[in-house]
Amino acid sequence: MNVISSIEAPIAETSSESVRERLRNGQEIALLDVREEAPYATGHPLFAVNLPLGRIEERVAGLIPRRTAPVVVYDNGEGRAHPAVTLLQRLGYTDVSVLTGGLEGWRLSGGELFIDVNVPSKSFGELVEHIRHTPSLPAEEVHARIARGEDLVILDARRFIEYNVMSIPGGRSVPGGELALRVRDIAPSPETTVIVNCAGRTRSIIGTQSLVNAEIPNPVFALRNGTIGWTLAGFDLDHGASRKAASPTKDNHEQARLKAQKLAERTGVRIITPQQLNDLEKDQDRTLYRLDVRTPEEYEADHLTGFRSAEGGQLIQATDEWVGVRHGTIVLTDTDGVRARMTAHWLRQLGWQEVYVLDDWTGLPHATGPEPVLLAKPLPSVAALNSDELASALSGPQAPLLLDLATSPIFRKAHIPGASFILPSDIATNNRVMEARDIVLTSPDGVAAHIAAVHLAEIGIEARILEGGTNGWKASGRLVETGLSENNRLSAPIDVYKRPYEGTDNAHAAMQAYLDWEFGLVAQLERDGTHGFSVLE
Template sequence: MNALSPSDAPIVETASETVRERLRAGEEIALLDVREEAFFAAGHPLFAVNLPLGRIEELVTGLIPRQNVPVVVYDNGEGLVRPAVALLRQLGYTAVSALADGLDGWRASGGELFIDVNVPSKAFGELVEHVRHTPSLPAEEVHARIARGDDLVILDARRFVEYNTMSIPGGRSVPGAELALRVRDIAPSPDTTVIVNCAGRTRSIIGTQSLVNAAIPNPVFALRNGTIGWTLAGFGLDHDASRKAVDFTAENHAKARQRAQELAEETGVEFITPAQLRELESRTDHSLYRLDVRSPEEYETGHLAGFRSAPGGQLVQATDEWIGVRHGTIVLTDTDGVRARMTGHWLRQLGWRHVFVLDDWTGLKQENGPQPVLLSRQLADVSLVTPAALLAQNAESRPPLILDLATSRTFRAGHVPGAFFIIPTDLVTHPDLPTERQIILTSPDGVAAKIAARRLVENGIEATVLEGGTAAWTAAGHALETGLSKENALSEPVDIYKRPYEGTDNAREAMQAYLDWEFGLVAQLDRDGTHGFSVLET
């Protein structure tokens, strides 16, 4: 008798309560929501990780590095579970099951549902403020202090690109993990008030509490409710600001490192040697995440092989974007001895039981350049077209159909002229996909396009891939089109959930509703009971 193919094999189910038991027990488990992000953001379990069906092959290796870890997949009745389970099995995952009765089963069994994205970190931020009474000032008070010319600095704890989009007037970009490292040089006088902001609440709270924990001598406050609170108070924002942190001095670096060491030890962060790292890497009984918490620019200049770029402040804010297995093992590194320790002391409080810091890079292979793509299997050999050839074909009377598999956010910012946006999950089943017209696939770097081309070929549809993706198109000097509309979209842009704090065109009602939701997260954590958070109370 022939063995069943992965797509035909019976799907094992896992009960919702079993998932919660593993979470409470500190056992490794990955709970995957395979819907698009907009649907995920409408309601999901606390530790669910969003990995849409069409992105699994592209992203799963980074999120779930151990192939024999328990993986539980769910949707909300859209029919995505069976193909997701089949694909994961094809990619080598051996312990894949479906959540019994999907999202309805979770809800019916008493499981709590959370809206929005990056919820564990946001809920934790609210708990930190609740427990530690993190100091904050309302927008009106900060605005008055600025108007009076008070001695203060405003530090924006978000990524630089977010700060550059909109910022508090006079503020400078100091992403979260940089705060404790650089604040003593930004505000050398202990009389200078330090105000930390983000767009909403989480990074303001965590950034401010980081400085409180770091025992800086200055008065320090969060800007209450961030740029949302500032906007709701009627104050204007800066756009395209580019102020950054100053370099740190040796004396202040030593102070920051000493205090970071104390915090790391107090919260149970462990320290490993290169030999111990190799031992961790050799084990097959845990999911290992190796993360470099420095800035992306520093990472590209030089980093340890096998380590991914995860700037510390953003890692604490959005842990589920790097780590797909709850209770996995985390190794952090930097070159200053501050950022990894500060990040680690927060991850321990976030309930990650095994957090290590690696200081010594001796004997370990180093690389430079951008973060390598982690693939679950070798890309298929597919037909390629150069940017020059595509440019010529686009000028013909019957040009090819160009399908762009970038996210809707990236597509909107810039795409090959004439391209259509499509979500990878929709590619094979889309009713308007013509079979008589040449199809050319592209994506930012071409990887997602090659993955999608394999799927089309497996379904009897020939496709060609733009060599090097859209990046190669721009590198060749060709212009991009911008915008996303009904005229150039074959999918609804549900792959991205529009955060109420992103961009500059948000409705006041949506911003206020977002704040109201954040205020209720502590109560939701109590009802959920699986979080394992433990806030440092010193």
């Protein structure tokens, strides 16, 4: 590790080869891309985790819970890496450096660049199909079977919210982590064909292979290329479907538990006691992730204190959204003996060496409600106003500049009338903000607004926040607007990369290009050489 100078203080530098060496050797490392998601999706190292500069304070405590973990930061020349390092150091992270030469340095050193998001999981899914020859059927064949009235069930392995937007006609929502637990009750006859779909390929491949691995007696197939393949074949999708799976019966639950236990043992998943969990928590030299893989509804009803909600199927699809340190230690829990083991057996194949399952909750503290907000540092108090006061101010002769720091999709869906969209990383440099005499900040739960108000205060700009954020405004019964346009934005909406399969109006060419990209991921993995994946055979 060398040292280079910055305006504020010397900042350590780490070479691309050093990063790759830690990845290959199974040593902990967090590689952070601090650009917004859209530019990140145009090219990044395989295990780079997207954590935009303006969202660090909101998200880093969950992604990197150990302050002494090695963290390497980069951008692509936008000038965000050095401020990110400084911010992380202020938050208490002690081993932070920039990547030598940034993204271009990675490329010039021979590092592979991957496009899109959640790429470790997507490339792993392609590798699973390549090695296991996961059975699949094209859309035309599935459509014909439905038309003939054959005995089949269609299980959508995505989150319910995605299924509700668009789905295969007749399909029901069974998120990937629920499949092995519930399929025997959905298809009690071994003659019933089970078809698993997602939007593209990954979750249908992993979901189908989960059922194959769990040795269900039914014929099981992935819908080849998911809803994208269905659309490309010229078939219509359902919208607004709400079919879900019922709870498993006792006998089928026990069968699922025994199969999941067998798979966990085969892949080296270890079962731990509450005392062993306590020992892991005390280990200052490991980064520990505690994740509850049940449904969000179950989590909110009752969960172990300190565990985050990470629905099993989505965790495998997007591990980098919960786990920021490659080769960290992961502890999963559930209340059924199936979902945590099934998820863990996939994480082991994804190259996570330390994966544990906690079954026994005896003596451990419980909590209810949504997952608490995790902040790396307590926020100082700032000036605030309530919804009544904001409504009055907005209707007055000199309305304040109302800035909404929600993500662009959330802003587009609903925002306070008169609010402008702005990226947190732009707020301290925007001309309208600099010139405004009265500024009010909001965000969905108020956290991002509070963080931004603190940063503005540091440069001498006073801003108030809306108590309870936009969610509180809506809860009070007040009206909201929809849409994001040139007229109500102060930043380009580059914070979210729109996947080709999202929405209902995608061009066929974009969908086909997305599939072609997925088909090439196995070759990219081979060229990259840092993945450490080991598919169960």
